[in-house]
Amino acid sequence: MDFDLSDDQRLLKDSVDRLIADRYAFDSRKKIMAEPGGWSRDMWAQFAELGLLGLPFPEAQGGFGGGPVETMLVMEAIGRGLVLEPFLPTVILGGGLIQAAGSPEQQKTLLPQIAQGKKTYAFAQVERSSRYNLADVQTTAKQDGSAWIINGEKSVVMAGDTADTLIVTARTAGGRFDRGGIGLFLVNAKAQGVTIQGYPTQDGTHAAEIRFDNARAEAVLGDPAGGLAAAELVMDQAMAAICAEAVGLMHEMHVSTVDYMKTRKQFGRAISEFQVLQHRSVDMFVALEQARSMSIFATFAASETDPATRSRNISAAKVQINNSGKHIGQECVQLHGGIAMTMEYKAGHYFKRMTMLEQLFGDTNTHQAKVAKAGSLF
């Protein structure tokens, strides 16, 4: 057991941290948000240059062979910087699905495109009432000769407004909730029959409602009726990734609260001198450290081979992250007071992103129920 970073990991962390510090100041971020789709192609190119966009892919496919720890380091930095670029949908979800379900051929073609920053992806998976159940798929894929024809609607697709390629869960067989019969289809966002309505989201990123009317898929990843296991694996990996992002957010919220307390004066003294506020910021700190611990736990769970254990452990981590995140976010705003209620100040933006992450890929109730069903954690 070793919590220290390897030299390579330290190097990676330093370079990402530096990039964020140099290029992702609050004002720069505001400018990036105003770009089309709410993210910067320029920054994306820098990510590619730094090797971040191929980080988790094998070297043979233009990647750097990074594992979950490397992803954790990048995602935490993304959280601390409130980064807007679609790293999660493209690299973690898109790249992850191609790695998990794609043929060697597909991997060889598609992954380098991601690594080089040439293509972005979105995972079109949620439907109107499916919430956090990957198996609840009503969108259909019907074979037409060698082609697959997609029909259906997908909801709140992260970065769906700018993605080049959509990976769509669609049903080739079975009833609405069946685990079998689900395929992962690659659909060009510009293909005929694809209607994309994009919008900004509460946290400054973008999402889209997407309708497929007899849209033709470019390809399918793996078994057209057996895509669920890969989707679940990648969803767990993505969950571990957002746990790390959330830790980055919480860290910043805590630090900014403590800093603010030391400078803000009331009743003739710094508010950090009020014991009651000290103890409350200590409780935030405890919540942060507990979250950090579970983010590490999730990171290692992501490469767990038994799917049931993997899923249980990652759900447990998500519960802790959500609980800590809500506590820290609410207290961050409360201890700052009015200033954190404004768009002009950074703290509120962390709070908003954290609030969205609480819901993303499953809220607290959902994951707590999953852990309860899975049995003891020990």
Next chain:
Amino acid sequence: MDFDLSDDQRLLKDSVDRLIADRYAFDSRKKIMAEPGGWSRDMWAQFAELGLLGLPFPEAQGGFGGGPVETMLVMEAIGRGLVLEPFLPTVILGGGLIQAAGSPEQQKTLLPQIAQGKKTYAFAQVERSSRYNLADVQTTAKQDGSAWIINGEKSVVMAGDTADTLIVTARTAGGRFDRGGIGLFLVNAKAQGVTIQGYPTQDGTHAAEIRFDNARAEAVLGDPAGGLAAAELVMDQAMAAICAEAVGLMHEMHVSTVDYMKTRKQFGRAISEFQVLQHRSVDMFVALEQARSMSIFATFAASETDPATRSRNISAAKVQINNSGKHIGQECVQLHGGIAMTMEYKAGHYFKRMTMLEQLFGDTNTHQAKVAKAGSLF
């Protein structure tokens, strides 16, 4: 709407408060605890003299015609004094069941005996796995000529070791959980076939395990197969009563914490000067006032005519009382520190009684589920 006490209510409150103040100092209580069964016959006689033991009964039956408000006043005082005498089992449960289900004849005979302090009662209702479900009755009553023969076991019967008469729920028909087929039987505690094993309880009162082997009942209250509704009514009334008792406990815990904080010195000053402890005692106070409000709510719900509304409102009150009581009890001990961990100091005894009341007649989960099932409170 009027929250003020009437003159009679004020008089009652003053005289009970005075009795408790004069006779129930912590040391006196310790002596009373050492008496057989853990309560004082002498004190009981004074209760009778003061009219407390007939308080809720009609004047025609030796009572004072008091309603739920009068009961609330007495129970709150009982809480504040940590009174050990079996007022709840005898007057509220025993007397209540006789009033609710007994024939006019029975009421005329039995209630005056209670009012005069001549007889005490216990309600033998809980069974090994029945918890808080009054309809879960496996004890049986079989007719033998004009007599009823009781067989079965009852658990943790409050004051069951000293009661003269037991009121036993027993099944005359139906299966284990059926709402029909349950009767309320009066059994002399000294009757043949009744085995009583008494013990002290965590809060300083007493209870008993009771076995019935072909024990002969003295009488049945009302319909031998239709006793459940009366039992539920009286249980709701008793629940309202212990809500008031709990408010008495919480009040004392809060006051003693605040007083202790003002006198206890640490790091050169009274600990009441530490803002963090101030705010925590404020949160105790808020919890106390919310509990007091719901105790009043329960008091009025106790005379609600629709059983479903009555039961829902009283369950809601019990949830609040339990939540406030746990919070105040735990904080009372924590803010006192070590001294509240000792038997020599009063605070810990309040905490223990409060903990037992949390469980008595249904824990928080049970009542929360009942409210959830009953629909909106508004």
Next chain:
Amino acid sequence: MDLSFTPEELAFRDECRKFFREEFPEAIRRKVLDGQHLSKDEIVTAHRVLNAKGWATPHWPVEWGGKTWSAVQYYFYQDEMQQAGVPSPLAFNTSMVGPVIAQFASEDIKKRFLPATANLDIWWCQGFSEPGAGSDLASLRTKAEKRGNTWVINGQKTWTTLAQHADWIFVLCRTDATAKKQEGISFILADMKTPGITRRPIQTIDGGHEVNEIFFDEVVVPEENLVGEVNKGWDYAKFLLGNERTGIARVGFSKARLKKIRELAALERVGEQRVIDDPKFIEKLTSTEIRLKALEMTQLRVVANDRGRGGRPDPASSILKLEGSVIQQLTTELLMDVVGPYVMPFAESDEGSGRNEMGWGPEYAAQSAPAYFNNRKVSIYGGSNEIQRNIIAKAILGF
């Protein structure tokens, strides 16, 4: 002691209910119940409907249009109003500056301002908080200097709600720099059109533009715009902040919101299950309802107790603020739970928070996250919850 209401009290409740539900403009109520923000016109219309009925200023002196209602009548008035989705009369006018003018100002000022204030012919905004003076209001630095027969105001105010609609502002200014903190402050009225007053909107995290900064640069107002005596402004401010103690818990409003949430949770589905059938959801909803019921009872007790206090605010009303704000915040969490992934879409709007005009997902989804974000303020403003605890610690527990 009797929790049941008298027939007269019930008749009054029914009168309130009938008026609010049957005679008040339905469209405005709908918007409020759906959590949407109102336009200036809608707020003015709503206010004037109440004033026409004589119900915009019930707690003012009778000679200026007040009522002699009992505590219970006030309770029903507020509770029924909030439950029906009727917006409260504009607080800056009726709860803040109006009572101060009625109590402390000269007869001239009263005549000039009170009727127009009651009818929202003048829209007031509040110039109290400053960047360095929030919870510690008495450390404010905006100053007013006497020059001839005018006051000249310089300084900056912040968190000025709805100042974009305001005609006039009431400003706390330091008029004696040498006096102790609380003792050199005065209460001055200023026309928002006076040269030197500028406004900068502050966008809040829900996307709304409700609050503003107000800058005063050599703003000259006539000396008669001073309310009451010079350097007594702190007393008037305390009087002002002590008003509206019972409405602060917003019990009726939370009742209406919980009712709405129950309705929506019965419509919204997860898979084939209704949200309301999720045991965790219903449990959280139930515990919020229980807590609100306790608060309603506490509010009734505080209201009843107010009778004996001769107008001095009951420090127990701090409980109402504490619990009331937390419950309001909890209801917004519940609404997000109903909505699920559709909490995400965001749309800025000039008049309020990110309304989702495009209607992504269920129609009520767009208000959920903004309501959650916006409601974080309720435990910060009007005396933060930390300040409320300090009040209880000092005034009730005697620390």
Next chain:
Amino acid sequence: MDLSFTPEELAFRDECRKFFREEFPEAIRRKVLDGQHLSKDEIVTAHRVLNAKGWATPHWPVEWGGKTWSAVQYYFYQDEMQQAGVPSPLAFNTSMVGPVIAQFASEDIKKRFLPATANLDIWWCQGFSEPGAGSDLASLRTKAEKRGNTWVINGQKTWTTLAQHADWIFVLCRTDATAKKQEGISFILADMKTPGITRRPIQTIDGGHEVNEIFFDEVVVPEENLVGEVNKGWDYAKFLLGNERTGIARVGFSKARLKKIRELAALERVGEQRVIDDPKFIEKLTSTEIRLKALEMTQLRVVANDRGRGGRPDPASSILKLEGSVIQQLTTELLMDVVGPYVMPFAESDEGSGRNEMGWGPEYAAQSAPAYFNNRKVSIYGGSNEIQRNIIAKAILGF
């Protein structure tokens, strides 16, 4: 970064597991796992089994029987011990006075006491807290006066755990009344049989008699019983309290308790349903498990970090104390939930808490309420949770 354990680390874990589960007396483990208190004999037996293996004092200097274990080895040692229900070696001896003697005392004192302390031939108790000096320990007033070649002790100590079994006591005494609070304190050893030492048991609310008051009335001890230098006792006390930082969370113990609760909840029924099938119960159990898992990871991180600190305690260990105590307390609530009405019966006992020898209800019922009551102490003693927050505020957040 690698969370997986090395083969060597796993081999060590297996050695611990095997020893604790297969070679340690089963009957004692059973009692611990069932939440029962141990007799003096059982504690001594258990301790000596560990010492015979060389595992009673692993963190002592190697020359006095310590080990050169890595942080991970310590972690497994404690975790497996606690999970197996093996009682930790007596803390007064091995974590408190032993390390102080080994670090600061003369060679004579070391030789005289360390081997006997390691083997529990001498049972020590701790004379630190006083009625007026709990969290504020430095304000203690028990004093020791130098008279000839003796120290004469007068004063009173309290919360002295298991003093009824003790042969010796280590006492913090004020030896210079004129010095600043922390600077006039010395660390003195006294034979409990010395004339003038009397003991009064304190009954705690769980019914147990674990703690005592100790009175010193002209108690004369030889001057060589002073440990280290005169007036340096506060440094030694701080050193002592800084030890055992990682075990303080009692993660292994809570794991064992949760496992037990799971078993019992599968046996106990409400109506015909098992307690473990109650969704509310399983939810509470699950959230406690998640919190404990997070704490276990946090503990591992603190343990790993300890390597770089050269023995100075990591203030992050205050997190372990805070969360660890709350989790321990939560597990006792869960146990009461399993038990239901049978939490009520009470039986006093000399050696611990109200054991229900009569066996009312399920056999594990009797320990549930006493455990809940007793465990309220874990957030009070060893530096209350308020003190832990002060430590974090100062040492980590820099307030």
